[in-house]
Amino acid sequence: MRKCALSVMPDLLRAVAEATPLYLPVDTDKGDALFTRWFEGADWSGACNTARGPKDLFFPQTEDLVAFKTAGKTVEVLDIRREQEDFVVFGVRPCDVKAIEVLDRVFLSEPVDSFYAARRNHALIVTAACSRPTETCFCGTFGIDPTALCGDVTVWKTEDHVYWQAATEQGERFLAALDGFLEDADDTAVTAQRAQTAALLSRLPLHSLRADAFGGGKTEAFFDHPAWDTLSQSCLGCGTCTFVCPTCQCYDIKDFDTGHGVVRYRCWDSCMYSDFTKMAHGNPRLTQKERFRQRFMHKLVYYPENNDGLFSCVGCGRCLAKCPISMNIATVMNTLGGDAR
Amino acid sequence: MQVKEFKPLIVAFCCNWCSYAGADLAGNNRLNYPAEVKIIRVPCSCRVNPTFILRAFQRGADGVILCGCHPGDCHYTSGNYYTRRRMAMLFSMLDYLGIERERTRVEWVSAAEGAKFAATMNDFVQTVTALGENKRLEDLRCKA
Amino acid sequence: MQSVTRQDLLDTALEKLADGTVSHVLGWSRGTFDYEATPTLFSDPDTLRTAFVWNDFCGANLSKYLIKHTRRLEGRLLVFLKPCDTYSFNQLLTEHRFERERVFVVGVPCNGMADPRKLKAQADGILSVTAEGDTLSVETLYDGTRTLAVADLLEERCLTCKSRRHAAYDLLLGEEGEVQDSARFDEVAAIEAMSPDERFAFWQKELSRCIRCNACRDVCPACTCEQCVFGNPSSGVENKAASNEFEEKLFHIIRALHVAGRCTDCGECSRVCPQGIPLHLLNRKFIKEINENYGVYQAGAEVGTRAPLVDFTLDDPEAETVVRRGDDA
Numbered sequence: 001m002r003k004c005a006l007s008v009m010p011d012l013l014r015a016v017a018e019a020t021p022l023y024l025p026v027d028t029d030k031g032d033a034l035f036t037r038w039f040e041g042a043d044w045s046g047a048c049n050t051a052r053g054p055k056d057l058f059f060p061q062t063e064d065l066v067a068f069k070t071a072g073k074t075v076e077v078l079d080i081r082r083e084q085e086d087f088v089v090f091g092v093r094p095c096d097v098k099a100i101e102v103l104d105r106v107f108l109s110e111p112v113d114s115f116y117a118a119r120r121n122h123a124l125i126v127t128a129a130c131s132r133p134t135e136t137c138f139c140g141t142f143g144i145d146p147t148a149l150c151g152d153v154t155v156w157k158t159e160d161h162v163y164w165q166a167a168t169e170q171g172e173r174f175l176a177a178l179d180g181f182l183e184d185a186d187d188t189a190v191t192a193q194r195a196q197t198a199a200l201l202s203r204l205p206l207h208s209l210r211a212d213a214f215g216g217g218k219t220e221a222f223f224d225h226p227a228w229d230t231l232s233q234s235c236l237g238c239g240t241c242t243f244v245c246p247t248c249q250c251y252d253i254k255d256f257d258t259g260h261g262v263v264r265y266r267c268w269d270s271c272m273y274s275d276f277t278k279m280a281h282g283n284p285r286l287t288q289k290e291r292f293r294q295r296f297m298h299k300l301v302y303y304p305e306n307n308d309g310l311f312s313c314v315g316c317g318r319c320l321a322k323c324p325i326s327m328n329i330a331t332v333m334n335t336l337g338g339d340a341r
Numbered sequence: 342m343q344v345k346e347f348k349p350l351i352v353a354f355c356c357n358w359c360s361y362a363g364a365d366l367a368g369n370n371r372l373n374y375p376a377e378v379k380i381i382r383v384p385c386s387c388r389v390n391p392t393f394i395l396r397a398f399q400r401g402a403d404g405v406i407l408c409g410c411h412p413g414d415c416h417y418t419s420g421n422y423y424t425r426r427r428m429a430m431l432f433s434m435l436d437y438l439g440i441e442r443e444r445t446r447v448e449w450v451s452a453a454e455g456a457k458f459a460a461t462m463n464d465f466v467q468t469v470t471a472l473g474e475n476k477r478l479e480d481l482r483c484k485a
Numbered sequence: 486m487q488s489v490t491r492q493d494l495l496d497t498a499l500e501k502l503a504d505g506t507v508s509h510v511l512g513w514s515r516g517t518f519d520y521e522a523t524p525t526l527f528s529d530p531d532t533l534r535t536a537f538v539w540n541d542f543c544g545a546n547l548s549k550y551l552i553k554h555t556r557r558l559e560g561r562l563l564v565f566l567k568p569c570d571t572y573s574f575n576q577l578l579t580e581h582r583f584e585r586e587r588v589f590v591v592g593v594p595c596n597g598m599a600d601p602r603k604l605k606a607q608a609d610g611i612l613s614v615t616a617e618g619d620t621l622s623v624e625t626l627y628d629g630t631r632t633l634a635v636a637d638l639l640e641e642r643c644l645t646c647k648s649r650r651h652a653a654y655d656l657l658l659g660e661e662g663e664v665q666d667s668a669r670f671d672e673v674a675a676i677e678a679m680s681p682d683e684r685f686a687f688w689q690k691e692l693s694r695c696i697r698c699n700a701c702r703d704v705c706p707a708c709t710c711e712q713c714v715f716g717n718p719s720s721g722v723e724n725k726a727a728s729n730e731f732e733e734k735l736f737h738i739i740r741a742l743h744v745a746g747r748c749t750d751c752g753e754c755s756r757v758c759p760q761g762i763p764l765h766l767l768n769r770k771f772i773k774e775i776n777e778n779y780g781v782y783q784a785g786a787e788v789g790t791r792a793p794l795v796d797f798t799l800d801d802p803e804a805e806t807v808v809r810r811g812d813d814a
Contacts, residue, residue: 030694030761031606048609051760052696061696062726064482132627134610135518203626205518205612234524234550238700240759252725258483259400267726273699275716275725321605324700324757325545326516326523391742392714392722395735412799422797429778429807430745430771430794434738436808437676437770439685447804477685480731 002164002175003185009044009162012181016088019177020124023057024090025050035089044091048134049316053096053246054089058119059103061243062267065115065253069261080263084118088174091128091155094146095139095314099246100125102303102312106249124174127151131158131197136317138206138330144314146201147194156190163190206315206330213337216305222297227335232292234325239270241319241328242295247312250276271295296332349403349469351378353462354393356386358416359451360408366455374462385409386447387420391431394445398478404444404469408458411449421449440477443468486619486635488594489659491539494565497591497658498537499530501563507589508560511550513543519614520601524550539565540616541635544598546753548573549706555583562588567595568662569642571652572749572785573706578653579788580747582709592654594662597635597643602761604638607631642752642765645669652786669750670773672766692733694760697726701754701764707744707784714739737767745771746792749785778807 004012016022017038025045026036033045035054067078092100100120107116130137130146139146147156152171156163164182166172175182201207214222242248252269255262269276271294274283285291303312313329320328355361361382367374383389386409397405407428409421428447436442446465450458498510513522514536522543527533548570554562566574571592578585599621605611610626621638623631647669649662676684702708702715714720715736722739724732741748750772754764775782775793779801782793802810 031602032761062729132609135612135626200610200626203612204610233526236700236703236757238703238757239698240700240757243696243698244759254725256482260483263482269725270698273716273725274712275718275723278718320517322759324704326518326521328517330517392735392739395738396722399731399735419797422799422801423795425801425804426779426794426797427742429802429804430774431738431742432804432808433774434741434767434770436681437684437767438688438734438738439679439681439683441681442808478731478734480729482729 001185001187001190002182003161004164004181004183006157006160006162008181012178013038013042013044013090014040015178015181016090021085021087022090023054023087046132048130048132048137049093049096049318051318052244053099053316053318054092054125055096055099055103055246057087057089058100058123059107059116059249059251062265063115064263064265066264067261068264078261081115081118084122086122086124088124088126090126092125092151093130093316094127094144094148094150095137095316096246097125097127097151098139098142098144098314099316102247102307102310102314103249105307105310124153124170125151126174127154129154129156129194129197131156131193133197133201133204134317135205136320137201137204137315138209138317139315140201140204140207141209141211141315141333142311142313147197156193158189158193161185161189163187209330209333210337211300211311211333214300214304214311214333215309216301218301219297219305222301222336223293225336228289228293231327231332231335232289235272235288235292235327236324237272237274237288237291238324239268239272240322240324242270242272243268244318244322246316246318247299247314252276271298296329299329300333347470347473348377349466349472349474350401351375351404351406351462351466351469352397352402353378353380354383354386354389354405354407355380355450356409356416356421357382357384359410359414359449360386360458362452363408363450363454363458366452367459368455370455372455372459374459375466377466378462385415385417385420386424387415387417387427389424391427394431395478398444398475399480400483401475401479403472403475404446404465406446406448406461406465408448408450408461411451414451435478438477441472443472444475444478486616487539487541487596489539491537493658494539494591494593495533495537497656498527498533498563498565501589502528502530502533506561507563509554509558509562510537511547511554511562511564513538513545513547513565516542518611520599520604520611526550526554539593541599541621541638542601543567544600544640544756546570546573546704546706546751548577549704549709551588552577552582552709555587561586563591564588565591565593566651566654567593567598568649568651569595569647569749569751571654572648572783573751574785575652575788576747576749576785577706577709579785579790579792580709585788589656590654592651592657592661594649594659595643597639597646599635599638600640600756603640604633607633607638640752640756641763642750642755645671647750647783653788670769672763673769673773676766676770688734689730691762692737693730694762695733695737696760697724697733697736698759700757700759702740704753704757705744706749706751706753707747708740737764741767741771744768746775746782746794747784748772749783774807777810778802 022038025033032051033047069076107113299313510527514525613624748768
């Protein structure tokens, strides 16, 4: 394990940013934090987590795929892809690192999504272990230890020091490049902090929430559950939960007519919307109840069924914090999980 | 290097009954107005949904002008009165968002006012030329 | 602190359910945390007794839910409406979105609602919140138990409350308030006073945060179209995501314009925005313009009035005059 004084972090981050584009959580004037490209004076936010996950850096909300140019009766296909450069994402929380694993299973399995893969292959992820979880956190429900080593490198921030440990070869190389800033350290402080954080986690309101009742093969147990009616009753059908979710991965592909050609782009889509998966006859999910059910069944049943039991919720708590009517996956799990067979 | 002279693209929505006929009259009378003005004929100024105006800017317009019958002369009795309120609201919103107010205009031009039509267009083109390219309400995809 | 208690509301609801006046009750239940409330439809007295809440976090305006529930359910619905919510209620009636006789409105006085965002900014790791008079006792993970004044946590819209008088009710609990002489247009005036460049920079920064989740539209009691133009592939302007700066502006300008003259300024749009964009400042701009150019108009103050943008007078000011007004000041 290596360490540096907290006071050298600005210089260290500048050195990283000078070598490779760097993204890190920075506080906004709205009282939240967002992953932001490093700029001179950018402070590493102390927020429990960013308002939106690092998903945007790998799978942006909107992205152009290909363009067409028409001239008379000919159509020219334009390759508008750009060479992806290496970049570093610093300060990713362990729940969000897990979320990237969830996305990887979707986008990196055959057929590989080359746009996503290009970004993933060029990214180095520096995880920031948690020491101040908040009431919306429930990563433990999905077996995530927010103090453990993950990503390419993990940092633990204590009162006056930052401890570093590499988890991959790429991470080792990254740390080697920062050698001038780091010194060797033992893990006493980190071990103490981890124990302290574990004690805090056990006091969180959602600490006892369990996912055991869910998983692959549970479609029949939950699909026709009577509680969906009441759970979805007040759902506005907005896309807030989906768009702040670090694992939601649905998108739509559309053509934009520029007046002299066409840009084909993709943008995030939400299963909560009435025009989601629209077919000739409309949306196959006619009511908000069905759309609402889809979102949670996907996270808790369908996804694990196809992905060796991995849930596609990581307990980051963003949807809990942002839902306009305070209806969320924790309430759904509590309501359905109690009488699961 | 030669700097290309800026020629604005102007979209003019013209009511079929008055302003479009006014434009016709301007032509018949051999009155000049800039070729940058692209006229879109509408059945009534009231047909112009605010979305049309924003879409015109999106597709590369540098200025949008809406011409209709004089208040009181609407072919459909009252269409232009609604237009007047609606456009007043849209334009004040654009102004509120910091988008140059001079890029939008409403003008009442009757079928007899060929000269007014030409003068209005000349003046509007001049104003927009002075403002330069529309940068605040542009869609880069349409400019590529 | 609210002047009527949970028990007052609960007794009324139970009584109306028991005597058959209504078959359902639309109110709030506790959300995941103490500082949240979920709009909830009750039909069973026992559930009502256990789950119903009325506290400083019942900000959600229930009026829009009446469209959905009156269509789906038989019988009459009891709904609790705060003064600002009753304006939305009247506006929905004006637009014939449901039938008046299907609803039994219980007017609830409101002293302003607390903003969970402000609460969370002051207390980290909130384990519980208990109301104690005009203060909240907040048990936290990191700073023990804190005592915070509700007055310091009020939502922006409550700080500029337009009315404490109900615009409609069948039964009023507690005492009726008055229309407020609030300074709700001050913020709009401050933006108007900026230079065009400053205004552009201000809105560019705000609107670029938009993630097009559509929460503002979906919560808005004035947005009741069966299908929104922005969600309709054949409308030609459908845009699902904020593709670029233009589309962010297009969506917000058109949405504000669609509700201009019908927006009651209930403030739900800004309350639900996950990105904290002050959307009410767009709607208020229109209300201010309408008041100053076409005469003072409060949407929802009465049922059946004609919204200003579907009305006119022969001597309305020209668009040019409206936009340039105030230039000399």
